[in-house]
Amino acid sequence: MNYWLLKSEPHSFSLDDLAAAPGQTTAWEGVRNYQARNFLRDGLRIGDQAFFYHSSIAQPAIVGLVEVTRAAYPDASAFDPGSPYYDPASSPQAPRWYCVDVRLIERLRRPITLAGLKRCPALADFALLRRGNRLSVLAVSAAQWACILDLAAAPLA
DNA sequence: GCCAACGTTGGC
């Protein structure tokens, strides 16, 4: 099993939205970056787990855990002229963009803030913390995953 | 709102 981190701006899709979705499951659609697309298409497999990360807010943070319940399939939002994710260069015959389905595993009792992640020396190499990082789907090593879960379980300092 | 970082586009 592999581990990932999925970013979302809560203004457009939040953990609450996922919790309210049928089956607490959603298609992770709208990714329009090739590197992130490649992770979605080739990396994420059924059973993989991911952190759900809220970006572009006052306190960016990991807020939940999700599980991949369906591996890559064409992102239909790219075919919909009414969608903000519409891409006329993608077609059902030759899809350019892919999505996966994810299901909520659990909401963290206490979000792990970006500031908290930065305070952890073991996460110095974590891609999320790299300067200028903008990838919305990124890989998390098993060691990083465990370290972050420890942060989530640690008593308040 | 600002700005650094990065990806994409398009002229040449």
Add this chain to the structure above:
DNA sequence: GCCAACGTTGGC
């Protein structure tokens, strides 16, 4: 294939 211009992301 280079590279400047532009758009987007995302923390602050």
